[in-house]
Amino acid sequence: MQKNVLVFPCGSEIGLEINNALKFVKGLKIYGGSSVSDHGKFTFKNYIEGIPYVADEQFIPTLNQIIEEYKIDYIFPAHDSVVLALAQNKEKLNAEVITSSKEACEICRSKKKTYEYFEGEPFIPHMYGNQTEVQEFPVFLKPDVGQGSQGIALAKNRDELEFHLSKPNNLLILEYLPGKEYTIDCFTDRHGELKFSGMRERRRIKSGISVNSVTLKMEHPVREIAEIINQKLKPYGMWFFQVKEASDGTYKLLEIAPRIAGTMSLYRNKGINFALLSLYDRMGFDVDVIENNFSLEVDRALINRFSADISYDKVYLDFDDTIxxxxxxxxxxxxxxxxxxxxxxxxVLITKHIYDIRETLRKLKIDSSIFSEIIHIKQEDEKHKYFDVDKSAIFIDDSHSERKKIKEKFGIPVFDIDAIESLIDWRN
Structure with missing residues (x-):
């Protein structure tokens, strides 16, 4: 039986990762929801725009209308504020929200609440009550509620500390942690068992997002932190936490989040699909976790997605240096x-290939039946003679002169190989 899943907001790095994790799963239909036009419209086949922001009084009523219209079974929140809003309104929604309890989400949304909740644990960084308590520098400042490294600062002396605290950012004053930063991706099933925890180093960070990360062997002290968080906070489904090395080499907690992390793609490609595990567990299945035994590194950068204002039902395609x-x-x-x-x-394959084109296709293991027609012409012949442009068509050829002739003759769109990316439809 098909299950319908809504990802909101779908254009965030979190939403894009959820889509990548679920888009090929049999029996699931994925919908992307957004408040504004964003990257989600280029990657989600089923895209819903104009959903009110979470602070809008029409957010929950509109969401329920969408749930009813599209028969949504599950909602994946893909932003920290959305996680909290949906967790706090679970009883008002006619679909199941894939996150932890309201209490856990409220604790995780506030760094101060998180540190107070785990007060006394050795992995909690020292938090100063006020600036007069600070006697040693540097100290680290970060907002109580925030994400993506927004509003953070390092105060190297008292003047810098007073300057940053003079701004209305509700900053916490914390001990400075000079070491490396790690994320631990976790999955807890409906029985409360921590079925998986995987450690990765955040090697390069841009705008708060880990753009280079590598899987690591789990350190025993970090595994103990994961177990304590799981036991006390009782997260449900996918979640993660971040730690950083203190000056004495111990690991200190930065934050916990009861949601998918964008860079969970790293462990997903080792066999741990956190979004799918969370869904299957909600459906009542007892899941097993299988991790491939190799190290994996991910490096992320901006990627192009295009929406071309053309439609076509025929492609004329060159062979040599094109296919x-x-x-x-x-x-x-x-x-x-x-x-x-x-x-x-x-x-339509149209080529001046100097050998038997069908034999070459066979050697390359390309099935000739892919093409509705194979037009094999001589070197001195002209390709335009064989075009039938009664239908809307495009032409792809690595030769500038060939593209120029076809463009002048028929006025149809022509593409070199480097422009093929604008024709790829990434929506699933």
């Missing part, structure tokens, strides 16, 4: 070809 790359298959163009096959877009 092939240095004599081998170009895997990126094959991705586009199979996208066309899936969308039932006609593909």
């Amino acid at each position: 092939t790359l240095n004599g081998k298959i170009n895997p990126f163009i094959m991705m586009f070809i199979y996208q066309c096959v899936t969308k039932e877009i006609e593909i």
Whole structure:
């Protein structure tokens, strides 16, 4: 039986990771929801825009309308503020929210509440009550409620401390932790058992997001922290926490979050699909965790997604140095070809290949039936003679002169290989 899942807000790094984790799962239909136009519309096939912000009084009523209209079974919150808002309004919603209890979410949303809740544990960093208590510098300042390293500061002396505290940011004064920073991705099942915890180093951070991270062998003291958090806070489903090394080498807690982390993609590619595990557990299945035994590094950067204002039902496609790359298959163009096959877009192969084109296709293990027609012409012949542009068509060829002739003759869109990325549809 199909289950419908809403991800909101879908354009966040968290939402994009949830989509990547679930988009190929049989029996799930994924919807992306957003308050404003964002990257989600380029990656979610089922996209819903204009949902009110969480502080809007119409947020819950509108969400329930969406739940009813699209028959949503589960909601994945994909932002810290949304996590809290949905956790606090679970009883008002007609779909199940995939996060921890309201109490756990309220504790995790506040750094101060988190540190007070675990007061007495050796992994809690020292928190100063006020600036007069500070006798040693530097000290670290961060907002009680926040995300993405926004509003943080390092005060190296009392003047800097007073300057930062003069701003209305509700900053906490904490001991300075000079060491490396780690994230521990966790999954706790409905029985309260911590089924998995995986440690990764946050090697490079941009705007609070770990853009380079690598899996590590779990350190015993960090595993103990995970067990204590699990036992006391009782998180449910996927969650993570962050620690940093103090000057004495011990690990101190930075924060806990009862949600997916964008860089959980790292352990997902080792076999731990946190979003799917959380869903299956909610459905009442007893899940097993299988982790592949290798180290994995992820590096993230901006990626292009395009929306081209064209439609076409036929593609004229060159072969040499287009389908092939240095004599081998170009895997990126094959991705586009199979996208066309899936969308039932006609593909015409037109080539001046000097050998038997069907034999070459066979050697490259490309099924010739992919193409509705194979037009094999001589070197001195002109490709435009074989075009039928009664249908809307596009032309792809690595040759500038060939593209120029076709553009001048028919006025249809023409593409070099570097522009194929604008034709890829990433929505699932």
